[in-house]
Structures are given as C-alpha cells and as structure tokens.
Amino acid sequence: MKNNFPIIFFSSFFQVIGIFIISFLILHLLPGDPIQVMLGESASLSDQVKLRAELGLDRPIYKQIFNSFSQIMHGDFGNSILTGVPIKEQIVIAMKNTYILALMALCIAITFGITGGVVAAKYRGSFLDKIIINSSLFFISIPHFFLGPLLMLCLSIWLGWLPISGMESPLSIVLPALTLSLGMLAIIIKMTRNCMIEIVDSDTVRTARAKGMQEWSITINHVFRLVLIPLITIIGMQFGSLLSGAIITETLFSWNGLGMLLVNSIQMRDYPITQACIFVIAISYVLVNLFTEILYKIVDPRMRDI
Amino acid sequence: MKKLVLFVGFFWAIGITIKLFSGFDSNQMIFDEILIQPNFSSWLGRDDYGRDIFHRLIDGFLNSFEIILIVTFISSFVGVLIGVISGYFGGKLDQFIRYITTLFMAFPGILLAIAFAAILSPGKFNLIFALSIGGWVGYARLARAQTVLIKNLDFVKASETMGSSHKTIIINHILPSLKTPLIVEGTYAIAGLIIAEASLSFIGLGLQAPMASWGGMMRDSVRFLLVSPHYALFVGLSIMSLVYCINFFGDYFNHKWDIKNNED
Numbered sequence: 001m002k003n004n005f006p007i008i009f010f011s012s013f014f015q016v017i018g019i020f021i022i023s024f025l026i027l028h029l030l031p032g033d034p035i036q037v038m039l040g041e042s043a044s045l046s047d048q049v050k051l052r053a054e055l056g057l058d059r060p061i062y063k064q065i066f067n068s069f070s071q072i073m074h075g076d077f078g079n080s081i082l083t084g085v086p087i088k089e090q091i092v093i094a095m096k097n098t099y100i101l102a103l104m105a106l107c108i109a110i111t112f113g114i115t116g117g118v119v120a121a122k123y124r125g126s127f128l129d130k131i132i133i134n135s136s137l138f139f140i141s142i143p144h145f146f147l148g149p150l151l152m153l154c155l156s157i158w159l160g161w162l163p164i165s166g167m168e169s170p171l172s173i174v175l176p177a178l179t180l181s182l183g184m185l186a187i188i189i190k191m192t193r194n195c196m197i198e199i200v201d202s203d204t205v206r207t208a209r210a211k212g213m214q215e216w217s218i219t220i221n222h223v224f225r226l227v228l229i230p231l232i233t234i235i236g237m238q239f240g241s242l243l244s245g246a247i248i249t250e251t252l253f254s255w256n257g258l259g260m261l262l263v264n265s266i267q268m269r270d271y272p273i274t275q276a277c278i279f280v281i282a283i284s285y286v287l288v289n290l291f292t293e294i295l296y297k298i299v300d301p302r303m304r305d306i
Numbered sequence: 307m308k309k310l311v312l313f314v315g316f317f318w319a320i321g322i323t324i325k326l327f328s329g330f331d332s333n334q335m336i337f338d339e340i341l342i343q344p345n346f347s348s349w350l351g352r353d354d355y356g357r358d359i360f361h362r363l364i365d366g367f368l369n370s371f372e373i374i375l376i377v378t379f380i381s382s383f384v385g386v387l388i389g390v391i392s393g394y395f396g397g398k399l400d401q402f403i404r405y406i407t408t409l410f411m412a413f414p415g416i417l418l419a420i421a422f423a424a425i426l427s428p429g430k431f432n433l434i435f436a437l438s439i440g441g442w443v444g445y446a447r448l449a450r451a452q453t454v455l456i457k458n459l460d461f462v463k464a465s466e467t468m469g470s471s472h473k474t475i476i477i478n479h480i481l482p483s484l485k486t487p488l489i490v491e492g493t494y495a496i497a498g499l500i501i502a503e504a505s506l507s508f509i510g511l512g513l514q515a516p517m518a519s520w521g522g523m524m525r526d527s528v529r530f531l532l533v534s535p536h537y538a539l540f541v542g543l544s545i546m547s548l549v550y551c552i553n554f555f556g557d558y559f560n561h562k563w564d565i566k567n568n569e570d
Contacts, residue, residue, distance in 0.1 A: 011408060018409035022421075029425050141550040143501045145508045145521070146542030149528050153535050244415025248505055252528065263509045266424040278413075278421045285414040 005294075012290045019282040023275050024068060028061075039081075051081070055272070077276040082268055087276050090261060095280060097167070098250070098257035102242050104173055105180035110235065113185045117192025118219075124197060133193070136186035144245045148179045148252040165253040176253040180245050184238045191234050195227045229300045236292025240285050247281075311554050314547045321364040332361040332518050341534040350540045353523070354530055359537060363544050365518035373430065373513075374499045377437045382492055384438070385445025390480060392446070393453030394472070403446070410443045416502045423511040433512055437502060441495065448491050449484055456483045486563045493556035497549045504545055520545050 035048050035057065052058050055078070056067055071078065077087035120132040139147075152175065156164040163172050199205060200223060208218045247259035254260065258277050265273035324330070336356040344351045350359040392403040410418065418440040426432035456462060462479050470478075500520075506512040507521025515522075520541060527538035 014405065015409060015412040019412050022409075022413075022418075026421055026425050029422070141553055142546050143504065143542075143549065145505060145524050146538075146546055149524075149531055149538045149542065152528075153531060153538070157532060157535070240414030244417055247417070247420065248508060251509055262420070266420075267510060271425070274421070274424055278417060281417055282413050286412050 008290065008293050012286055015286045016283060019279060019286065020069060020072065021065070023279040023282070024065060026278070027271055027275060054079070072279070078272050080270055080273055082270050087273055090273065091258075091276055091280060094256065094258045094261040094277075097255060098243075098246055098259065101173065101176055101180065101250070101255060101257060102239075102246060104177040105184070105242060106235070106239075108177060108181040109184040109188055109238075113188025114192055114231070116185070116189040118196060120189065120193045121196035121200070129193075132189060136189045139182045139186035140190070142183065144179055144183070144248045145252065147182060148175075148249055151175055151178055165255075167255055172253075172255075176249050176255050179249050179252070180242055183245070184235075184242060187234060187238060188231065191230060192227055195230055196223060199223050199226045225299075229296070232292060232296050232299060236289060236296075239288045239292075243281055243285055310547070311551045314551045318364075318367065318548075321360070321367070325361075325364050325368070330358070330361050332365040333357060333516055334361075341530060341537070343534075344536060351534070351536050353537060354526060359523075359540055362518040362523060363520070363541065366520045366523060367544075367548075369513055369517060369519055370500065370503050373434055373437070373503060374496055376434050377441055377499055378492060378496055380434070380438045381441030381495075382445045382488065385442035386449045386481075386484065386488065388442065389446035389449025390453050390476060390484075393450035394457060394476060394480065400450075403450075407443050407446055410440060413440065416440070416505055419502060419506060420509070420511065423506055428511055428514055430513065433503070433506065436506070436511075437499060441499070444491060444495060445488070448487055452484050452487055453480050456480050486559075490556060490559045490563070493552060493559060497552040497556065500545065500549055500552070 035052050035055075036043070039047060039051060056064050059067070068078075075088055077091060079086055080090070116132050116136070120129045123129050142150075152164055155162050155175065162174050163169050164175075166172055204222055204226070205218060208222050213221075246257060247262060249255070250257045250259035251263045258281055262274060262277035262281070265271070265277065334357065336352065338356070339348070339352045340356045341354055342348065342352045342356075348358045348360065350363070353359055353362065388403060392400045413421075419436045422436035422439055423433060426435065456479060462475060465475055465479060503512060504519070504521035504524065507519040508525050510522075510525070512521050513519040523541045524538070524545070527534075527541050531538055
C-alpha cells in the first residue's frame with residue numbers, strides 16, 4: 001500500500017514557507033522607502049534610523065528573511081509601529097475571536113445545510129423542496145457585504161431582536177455568524193441534495209433494499225456515508241471563503257477579529273500588523289486544507305491507496 | 307429566471323444609454339435633497355451628499371467593468387500562456403509552475419489582492435495589478451489540465467509524426483480546444499471579480515472617494531442604514547442581480563457545451 005501522507009505534508013510545508021516569503025516581501029514592495037511611508041515625510045532622522053534598526057531593515061535581505069523567520073517560529077511578530085504593543089497579544093485575541101465566529105458559522109452551515117439537503121432530497125419535487133432549492137440559489141449569489149446589512153436591517157432595525165454590531169452581549173455573535181454561514185449553508189444544501197438523489201438511485205442502495213434492510217439503516221449506513229465524502233471536500237474548500245468573508249463581515253459588525261485587525265492596520269499604515277494578519281490567515285487556511293485532506297482519506301477507504 | 311436576466315440586462319442598457327446621451331455628472335450634489343427617498347427626478351433617491359444614486363450606480367458599473375475587463379484580459383492571457391507551456395512541455399518546468407500555483411492557492415479568496423492593494427497606494431492601476439495577481443491561477447490550472455488531455459490524443463500525435471513544430475501544434479490544436487472551457491471559466495471568474503472588486507472598495511482599498519464604485523457606495527450606505535435603508539438596498543440589489551445574471555450565463559455556457567471538470 002502506497003502511502004502519500006509525506007507528499008501532502010511536504011506540499012503544505014512548502015506552502016507555509018511560500019506564504020512566509022510572500023508576506024515578508026510585501027513590505028519591500030512599498031513604493032519608495034518603507035520607513036518614510038510608515039512614519040510620514042516629516043519624521044526626524046533619528047526616528048527613522050531607530051525604526052529601521054528595530055525592523056531590521058538595515059541588514060542584508062537574506063539575513064532579514066532568516067531573522068524574521070526564526071522570530072515568527074518563536075511566535076514573535078514584533079511590535080506595532082503606532083502603539084509599540086507586541087503584535088502577538090493582539091493577534092492571539094483576534095485569532096480567538098475569528099475562530100469562534102468561523103466555528104459558529106461552520107456549525108450553523110453544517111447542521112442546517114445537511115438537514116435541509118436531506119429533507120429536500122427525501123421530498124424531491126415537493127413544494128418544500130422547491131422552497132429550499134430556490135432560497136439556497138438566492139443565498140449563493142448574495143455577497144457578504146450585502147447580506148450583512150440586509151440581516152442588520154431585518155433582524156435588528158425592523159424586528160429589534162439582535163444587537164446591531166459590536167461584541168458586548170452574547171447574542172452579538174448571531175448576526176455575523178449568520179452572515180458568514182448562509183452562503184456556505186446554501187452550497188452544502190445543494191451539494192447534499194444532489195448527492196443524496198444520485199446515491200438513492202444507485203446500485204448500492206438497491207442491493208441494500210433487496211437485502212431487506214430498513215430504510216433508516218440504509219440512510220445512515222450507506223447513503224450518508226457516501227454523501228459525507230464530497231461534503232468534506234466542499235466544506236474544506238469553503239473554509240477559505242469563510243476566512244476571506246470574515247474580513248468583510250468583521251469590519252461590518254465591528255467584530256474584533258483578524259479581519260478587522262487587518263483592515264484597521266491597513267488604514268493606520270501599521271504594516272507589521274498587516275503582515276502578521278495575512279500570515280496567520282493564510283496559515284490557518286493551509287492547515288485546514290491539510291486537515292481536510294487527511295480526513296478525506298480516513299472517511300473514504302478507496303482514497304488511501306492512491 | 308430568464309425574465310430576471312432580461313430585466314437586469316434591460317435596466318443596465320437603459321442606464322448606459324442615458325449616460326451616453328445625457329452625459330450626466332454623477333458627482334453633482336444637491337444639498338437640499340440629502341438622503342431623499344426615490345422620486346421622479348431621482349429614480350433611486352439621493353445619497354448622503356445629495357448625489358443621484360442611480361447615476362452613481364451607472365458610473366460605478368462602468369468604472370468596475372472597465373477594471374474587471376482589463377483584469378480578465380491580463381489574467382486569462384498570462385494564465386493560458388503559463389498553463390499551456392507547463393502542460394505541453396512538462397518536466398521540471400511543469401513541476402516548478404505547479405509549485406507556484408499551489409503557493410498562490412494557499413491564500414484564500416481575496417486575501418492576496420487585499421495584501422497587494424494595501425501595500426501599493428490605492429488607485430486604478432494598482433487595483434488592476436492586485437486583482438490580476440491572484441486571478442491567473444485558475445486559468446493556468448484549467449489550461450494546463452486541458453493541454454495535458456489534448457496533447458495525448460491521437461490527432462495531435464499524428465500531427466507530431468508528420469513533423470509539425472511545437473508552435474504549430476499549440477496554435478492549431480491546443481489553443482482552439484481551450485476556447486470553450488475558458489469562456490465558461492472566464493464568465494464565472496468575472497462574477498467573482500465583481501464581488502472581489504466591490505469587497506476591496508468596501509474596505510477602502512479600491513477606487514478612491516469622488517469616483518463612484520459599488521463597494522464604496524455599499525460602505526457609505528451602511529452608515530445610513532437606520533435613516534435611509536433604500537440606499538443600501540439598491541446598491542446591494544444591483545451588485546447581486548448582476549452577479550446572479552453573469553452566473554446564469556456561466557451555467558448556460560456550461561450546459562451548452564457540457565464541460566466536465568477535469569482538473570489535475
């Protein structure tokens with residue numbers, strides 16, 4: 001049996017290195033002198049020299065790369081230019097908030113997506129099926145920055161059920177999580193429904209029925225297991241859009257996560273934070289992809305030999 | 307669904323015709339009519355500076371579409387070039403290009419565009435650059451997969467035996483076969499680009515203030531959600547309906563040519 005886990009790990013490791021180099025080199029793409037851009041034209045020469053030494057920009061580039069790589073491996077992202085606070089603290093808080101939001105959205109999407117898909121497939125062609133399919137078509141093409149205001153308008157302003165933004169009350173998470181999850185939910189519904197319909201008509205299920213298995217047992221042991229395989233791929237792939245959607249959603253709802261930190265740092269021209277955010281978001285994406293690929297092989301025994 | 311697509315197409319056609327013939331100025335402000343509701347003189351109401359929302363939507367549409375067409379052209383050209391070379395010649399070069407594409411795919415969605423747009427100063431040219439940087443990867447993967455598929459077919463082998471040069475084979479056999487999958491991919495990519503461009507403008511990295519852009523209008527409108535929800539609704543609906551229609555065309559082409567996804 002050929003095992004290709006080393007290849008998967010190697011490719012992820014390569015991606016991590018690549019992400020590091022790209023997010024490192026981005027600072028060198030700044031038109032003109034990065035120090036002057038960050039401090040402004042009027043900064044005094046001594047301040048410029050100090051910041052240059054602090055960021056290590058006065059050393060040759062290969063030394064800078066190695067130096068900041070070993071720093072990041074130790075979890076040290078340097079200090080913020082504006083406030084002087086270590087970036088690590090901010091990143092850790094922001095990461096926690098973003099992951100809570102993303103997990104919440106993922107839970108909503110998976111729970112309701114699979115349920116909706118199974119129901120739609122079971123009652124294929126019925127009125128309920130049509131409602132589910134058409135509303136999921138609507139949610140697939142709605143961008144986050146419109147769905148967010150729309151939900152705000154309906155659930156907070158008109159109905160007054162939920163807080164409009166911020167993260168003071170525990171209910172605050174509902175709106176951003178819904179905004180993030182609805183697109184993914186729609187895709188999961190569509191996927192589950194189509195797979196279910198395909199599998200229910202397949203030979204496997206016909207054989208199981210012929211053996212006299214009970215309907216619920218067929219659904220759980222045969223149909224659901226086969227549906228799970230494409231679902232894992234789709235969920236893993238969609239996680240990327242969840243992360244990039246979080247950038248917009250967090251800005252919209254003032255949710256104190258990685259996306260808002262990123263956008264704020266861009267507006268404040270605090271480039272070390274920008275770098276750190278891009279690095280952390282991309283790394284999470286790579287890790288989720290790696291995890292998906294491993295899970296995929298565990299769930300589908302046919303994939304283990306390839 | 308077809309009716310909706312027709313309606314949206316008709317709507318924008320009217321808008322652009324009005325723009326062409328009357329040549330209105332979308333930056334014209336009427337301070338007495340700030341955030342006014344839709345009426346006969348301003349069809350969709352006015353925004354927080356008293357500018358006509360309908361006029362600004364059309365200008366935003368034209369601005370965005372100019373950028374998106376250029377980005378699509380650049381990224382499909384670069385992507386196809388790289389993909390065909392990588393798929394046709396194979397070997398070490400192919401390996402290298404595949405590593406590069408995996409690397410670019412490590413950045414989810416618009417993160418790469420955000421990174422580049424953030425570092426370069428905001429503006430039309432830099433926006434095009436930032437969007438193209440991540441855009442070519444999809445085309446390259448598609449072109450590579452298709453090239454590998456066609457390269458091993460008998461008629462290409464026959465042409466090779468008859469002594470055709472690489473250039474002849476690529477131009478006469480491989481590029482024509484790429485046409486239909488590329489149109490489908492391009493249509494979906496344009497829909498994605500509309501959202502990406504609007505997202506960048508939404509977080510303040512796109513076209514700058516006096517120029518109309520859909521993302522920027524969306525950002526402004528959210529601040530006035532409480533007083534004038536129609537502003538956000540109209541901007542959002544126009545983005546959504548356009549994306550929906552373009553996806554509809556994508557599905558239509560996909561269905562018409564029955565393209566199977568055979569990447570890798």
